[in-house]
Amino acid sequence: MTDELAQRLVSSLKAAGIDFVTYLPETRLSQILPLIRDDPGMQLIAAASEQEAVTIAAGATLGGKQAAVYMENTGIYVSSYSLLTVGKQLGVPLLLVIGFLGGVPDQRNSFLYATIGSHTIPVLQSLGIEHMVLEDGGKLETNVVDAVRAANAQRAPFALLFAGEFSA
């Protein structure tokens, strides 16, 4: 991902109201982390597990933050329990910002990632979590605002899967 795209992604998150981000770093989108860390209007919290990242973000949402969770798509598998129980059952909106490793549009796809990628969307669907796949930054700002609005309206997590030029 280019630095310009990383900057636009963070600006889009901020414009959509995101002010609290929990994360486990990964390879595709990691340039966003120093930008979020250095933004005084955003709180960045490192978690030890994606399951934990989801629960901390959920608590922050209930406490008045507009929270996002940044993770690799492997984190969907790790956090499916808390996504289902805290996210869906309790009904807490969260924006999931996900590096879509191994998805068809992942430009660094390989035998290491393909299995992980091929199960990501079916698992999200089975959890009842809606998603969008973003392959370029053409409508990035609109896509992020739409995703946060959808999460809030549904009282549920909403996933943005980043691949294509975001994974270059």
Add this chain to the structure above:
Amino acid sequence: MIRHECLELLAGKITDQLVVTSQSGQRIEWAHLSKHEGNLLVGMMGCAIGVATGLALALPHRKIIALDSDGSVLLSLFNLATLGNLRPKNLVIYVFDNGVYSGSRISYPTATSGHTDLAAMARGAGIANAHMVRDLEDFREKGIDALTRDELAFFVCKVEESLMHREIPRPNTDLAENKYTFVRYLERTEGKAIPFLGRG
């Protein structure tokens, strides 16, 4: 010492703190003892400390209390390392450790019945103020006193298994109703809107 005795003491100290419970008998006992609108009765194991941590970070001026169990903490040990580094000063965690999976109705032992010491693990993870509490007086002196201090605290309360929660009425407030009561209470007491509620 049984869990209900500790919760009774704690319930008498609740004013405007926010209380997050895990799923276990303490959720039922706490809901019976406290009708506080700032109770969030999270209905699943392994999630309460994370949710409480998020609340503590979002509302650093507000005291947050997490009520959890040994089985639940064993499901989410990663919380210890995260808390050991974040150290939110407004969070007090009580882990009621009866050493068994009591909810399973066969009460098979958890790891804390063996060699595992959750308080020692918490200290090793960086939570300096982590203690084992073995009797009610100790709970009163250390555990209740922590509510007045500005420091992350983690108490492993060694309790005898008690089945009192099976004899008292279970809360019939569903998760959504509880959530909305909780966030409306927060809106009132914080004097601000909770963004996700939005408009109809």
